[in-house]
Each structure stands twice: as structure tokens, then as C-alpha cells.
Amino acid sequence: MFFVFFFSSVKGREIQINQNFSSVNLQDENIALITDKTLSFNDVTQNPFNNVLGDFASFTSDKAVWISVNVNNVLNEDVSVSLRSSKYNQISVFNASGKLLSEGGLSFPIEKRNHRVSAISQLDFTIYGNSREKLFIKLELKNHNPIEYEPFPLTILRTKELNKQLETKNNYLFFFLGGIVLMIIYNSILYFQVHRSHYLYFVVLNVMILLFVLVQTGRVEQWFFTNYNYHERFIMIVGNLNLVAYFFFYG
Known part of the structure; x- marks a missing residue:
């Protein structure tokens, strides 16, 4: 009953x-x-x-x-x-x-x-x-x-459908991150060739963008934290560092 x-x-x-x-x-x-x-x-x-x-x-x-x-x-x-x-x-x-x-x-x-x-x-x-x-x-x-x-x-x-979605998102993410890494390598080579600080600033900016995306997607915490309780706080810290790098580059 x-x-x-x-x-x-x-x-x-x-x-x-x-x-x-x-x-x-x-x-x-x-x-x-x-x-x-x-x-x-x-x-x-x-x-x-x-x-x-x-x-x-x-x-x-x-x-x-x-x-x-x-x-x-x-x-x-x-x-x-x-x-x-x-x-x-x-x-x-x-x-x-x-x-x-x-x-x-x-x-x-x-x-x-x-x-x-x-x-x-x-x-x-x-x-x-x-x-x-x-x-x-x-x-x-x-x-x-x-x-x-x-x-x-x-x-x-459905897990099978979700995994397909995640695979597609990961492919886009790795494509984007690959482009950022290529920009870092390219500007690093230019800096060591011509020794202009402009290229070094661009390297720093791209490194910060790369770090921000990795933090935002949760791919960094596993190396520093035991859980994701500090995820938003970590994003805020790295985001502010990105803002500083941006103004430093364009300032």
C-alpha cells in the first residue's frame, strides 16, 4: 500500500x-x-x-x-x-x-x-x-x-551519445590549443632571431591564453588540487593574469 x-x-x-x-x-x-x-x-x-x-x-x-x-x-x-x-x-x-x-x-x-x-x-x-x-x-x-x-x-x-559530443568538443579544443602552441613556437623563433621584445610579449600572452583555456576546461586542477572546489577561484586568478598580460601587450 x-x-x-x-x-x-x-x-x-x-x-x-x-x-x-x-x-x-x-x-x-x-x-x-x-x-x-x-x-x-x-x-x-x-x-x-x-x-x-x-x-x-x-x-x-x-x-x-x-x-x-x-x-x-x-x-x-x-x-x-x-x-x-x-x-x-x-x-x-x-x-x-x-x-x-x-x-x-x-x-x-x-x-x-x-x-x-x-x-x-x-x-x-x-x-x-x-x-x-x-x-x-x-x-x-x-x-x-x-x-x-x-x-x-x-x-x-545516453552515455554513448554524450561521449560522441565530448569527442567532438575535444577535437575542437585540441585544434584551438594546437593553433595557440604554434603561435607560441612561431613568435619564440622570431624573438630569438630578431630580438624584438614585441614577439616575447606575444609569446607570454599566448601562454596565458593557453593556461586559461586549460584551467577553464578543468584540465589543470588534477595536478594541483584534490577536487574541483576551487575551480571558479582558479579561473578568476588566471583570468586576471590574462587581463594583465593583455594590457601589458597592448599598453
Whole structure:
């Protein structure tokens, strides 16, 4: 009786995984609940999920937002899906029995991530073929005014499609970075040949641009930090150094 009541209290639409499934934005789904962070899984599931995730754009660090998502895989095969977010410090995905399926977030240690070189968390898990599953997602936030780098704070995607998108983005990124590196090499050669400071300034400016892009895409933190808590602060520092280099070059 309880299960029937709880299932009917979740007003979010069911996510159907079929051949056409690509991604679902959870921002406007009526499937959220805010609780004390210390509340147990069993206690959480006894409450109705009647709020929209967008209602909790910000919340204090002693709270947690829980999301209940019904997923129906109509395919005969298991499908790998990914939960993607650049906002929350801690993200945990559970099945209906409370088993932890995946975890991540800005505060999650970089060395434990499956995808290390990005401040955007990607949590991968599997939805079995011909099955209906209820997922519970716990979100924790330390920064009351988080900076978001994704169009939506929380999205579920098919992992295969996501990897294709990331591969395309990485190809563009490496093409851009390759151009910057060539500019650095070219102007370095000119500087050592003609000894004009103008070329040296251009080298410094391009090095700073290269560093900024690497920091912004989260590819530098893994060498200096244990997590991505300082991502925005690191971007601000390197961005200001870029501004100084720009004025120094054009001043």
C-alpha cells in the first residue's frame, strides 16, 4: 500500500529509454524534495516529492535536495546513461533499495573520478534492458551562489551519445590549443632571431591564453588540487593574469 501511495505522489514524467532517447533535463521536473543532509535514505523515501528542482536553485550546506526519477528501458539491451552536472558539490545516485550506483560532484576526489579532466561531473550507471527502475539522486551544495557552466544544472544523457559530443568538443579544443602552441613556437623563433621584445610579449600572452583555456576546461586542477572546489577561484586568478598580460601587450 505504501509503495502505491509513494509512486503516485511523484508527479515527474517517466523517462523512457528507447532508440530515440538522447537526454532529459531534470530542472523543471516536479520530482524534488529538500531535507536535512543527515536524513537517512529510508526516511527520505517516506516523503512525497512534490517540488520542482528549479525551486531549489540555491540552498544551505546543511540541506540536501533529493530527486526521484522513474526510468523505463523498453529496449532488450542494457543501456549506459550518464548524469551530468557542473553545479553540485556532492551527487549520489541510488536505486530503489538504497544501493549506491554512482557518485561525484565538485568536491568528489579527482583521483576517484571516471572522468578526471573536467569540473563537470559525469556519473555513469546502467539501466538494465526491459526494466523499470526508480532512481534517487541526492544533491549537496556548499556554495550558495554557484557558477554554472552547463545550460541546465542536472541532465541525464545516453552515455554513448554524450561521449560522441565530448569527442567532438575535444577535437575542437585540441585544434584551438594546437593553433595557440604554434603561435607560441612561431613568435619564440622570431624573438630569438630578431630580438624584438614585441614577439616575447606575444609569446607570454599566448601562454596565458593557453593556461586559461586549460584551467577553464578543468584540465589543470588534477595536478594541483584534490577536487574541483576551487575551480571558479582558479579561473578568476588566471583570468586576471590574462587581463594583465593583455594590457601589458597592448599598453
